[in-house]
Amino acid sequence: MDNTILRSKINFIAMKDEIAQYLIANKFLDEYFPVNDHTTSTIIEHVQRTDHWDNRLQNMLWDIAKKHELMGMSGAGLEPGVREVLLGLHGKFKLVILTNNSYAAAMTALSNHRISHFFDAIIGREQMKFMKPAPDGVYAIFEKYPEYSPNDWISVGDAWIDGKAAQDAGVKFISYQGDIDKMKSKGVFPFASIYDLAQLEQIV
Secondary structure, eight states: OBTTTEEOOOOHHHHHHHHHHHHHHTTSSOTTOOGGGOOHHHHHHHHHTSTTOOHHHHHHHHHHHHHHHHHHHTTOEEOTTHHHHHHHHBTTBOOEEEOSSOHHHHHHHHHHTTOGGGOSEEEOGGGOSSOTTSTHHHHHHHHHOTTSOGGGOEEEESSHHHHHHHHHTTOEEEEESOOHHHHHHTTOOOSEEESSTHHHHHHO
């Protein structure tokens, strides 16, 4: 969703730093944990796999993330050509948003731009065990639409974590204005690369 559908203003660095500092200060993370090598989602996944993880800690981290998301969604515009592409695809394909943002933040942003009705489903972080780059969110889509196989889906995103989640679930990934070299360094090899969303209709 961010920087694919919406021109996000979320300060992801500030979000990651606040979450990392909270975890380090409360000894859920070692002070030497390589924060710079991680995204917010991979830091959280690391903690999820420890004995520290419980509902209280999850709620605390979600609250920190949600604060940054709602601030970033305020005044966020659409990526160029989004409405036209959605009009062209709507009714022909199942359209699903898969985001590491909270469901509430995603719905607020999409509704404010009056495009939420284009999507058949919105999968936020609450609906997956591990966030992207883990494939859990993609599996949640499979469960919702069991009549479709992984080969029937195409994922579009700007970041390597989008590609990793799709690729590990057996779904073709299209990079939108992504850093292809960084993606490849993370083991992500896009099926196609586009710089204008209008190109998407030519591919599908």
